[in-house]
Amino acid sequence: MDRLIWRAFCAPLFLFALPVQANIIISEVFYDASGGDADQVFVELYGDVGTSLDGWSLVGVNGNDGSAYLSIDLSGVIPDDGVFVIADGSAGVTEVVNADLITDADFQNGPDSIQLFQDSSLMDAVGYGDFTSAFFAGEGNAALDVAAGESLARVNLTDTNDNLTDFLAGTPTPGTVAVSAVPLPAAAGLFLSGIGLIVGTGRRRGV
Numbered sequence: 001m002d003r004l005i006w007r008a009f010c011a012p013l014f015l016f017a018l019p020v021q022a023n024i025i026i027s028e029v030f031y032d033a034s035g036g037d038a039d040q041v042f043v044e045l046y047g048d049v050g051t052s053l054d055g056w057s058l059v060g061v062n063g064n065d066g067s068a069y070l071s072i073d074l075s076g077v078i079p080d081d082g083v084f085v086i087a088d089g090s091a092g093v094t095e096v097v098n099a100d101l102i103t104d105a106d107f108q109n110g111p112d113s114i115q116l117f118q119d120s121s122l123m124d125a126v127g128y129g130d131f132t133s134a135f136f137a138g139e140g141n142a143a144l145d146v147a148a149g150e151s152l153a154r155v156n157l158t159d160t161n162d163n164l165t166d167f168l169a170g171t172p173t174p175g176t177v178a179v180s181a182v183p184l185p186a187a188a189g190l191f192l193s194g195i196g197l198i199v200g201t202g203r204r205r206g207v
Contacts, residue, residue: 023047023048024045024046024047024048024051024056024078024116024118024123024124025045025046025047025116025123025124025154025157025159026043026044026045026114026116026124026125026126026154027044027045027046027083027153027154027157027177028042028043028044028151028152028153028154028172028173028174028177029042029043029044029107029114029126029128029151029152029167030042030043030150030151030152030172030174031107031108031109031110031112031128031151032109032146032147032148032149032150033148033149034148034149037088037106038088038106039087039088039089039090039093039094039095039096040088040094040095040096041087041088041096041105041106041107042085042086042087042088042096042099042105042172042174043058043085043086043105043107043114044083044084044085044086044174044175044177045078045083045084045085045086045116046082046083046084046154046157046177047078047082047084048078048082049078049079049080049081049082050077050078051077051078052076052077053074053075053076053077053078053084054074054075055118055119056073056074056116056117056118056123057071057072057073057074057116057117058070058071058072058074058086058105058114058115058116058117059071059072059114059115059117060107060108060112060113060114061112061113061114061115061127061135061137062108062112062135063110063111063112063113063127063129063131063134063135063136064134064135065135066135066137069108070104070105070106070107070108072086072103072104072105074086074101075101076100076101079100081175082177083098083175083176083177084100084101085098085099085100085101085174085175086099086100086101086103086105087099087100087101087102087103087105087174088102088103088104088105088106089102089103089105090102090104096174097174097175098174098175098176099174109129109145110127110128110129110130110142110145111127111128111129111130111131111134111136111142111145112127112128112129113125113126113127113128113135113136113137113138114126114127115137124139124159125137125138125139125163126138126139126143126152126163126166126167127139127142127143127163128142128143128144128145128146128152128163128167129142129144129145130142130145138163139161139162139163139166140160140161140162140163140164140165141162141163141164141165142163142164143163143164143166143167144164144167144169146169147169149172150169150170150171150172151169151170151171151172151173152167152168152169153167153168153169153170153173153177154166154167154177155167155168157177
């Protein structure tokens, strides 16, 4: 077989063999409830509908020494609204509404970081609190440490690789992502179009 024809035949096979990385981001983190944290802490993900979370994991990184103090192997698929909630709880019981996965998810108060992995690839991370003398494992500059009862929510679901820019404090809304109509940078708009986001609307369970 002619060498050029052979290369043309094999090229598509090599392309299909490349690993596929889904567009999934951390959209909200609630780590400090008013009172006890048990059964109330959650991490919310947003991404491509129908994506399997097999091989994905969340890792809590201790700000004191950079060690991984909590690792959660994820399972299930991103539901029709694009929102997947990992809730703290035991024996299948949690106080977090719209929970998709109930497990030991009691992430610590800051300064700490939470990382999202697909297999061994770091896909997203958020660090929160004052890291003046602590180990930071988030992206860019750390998000502010929120008050008890507040969560960190991603602004417009954009990922600029800077936690301080990307996350704001607000009322916890597990299973819901509020989307502002504020214009997005071109690069962010292209990314969000890839995960099916319509700017100016909200995504909620049952919608």
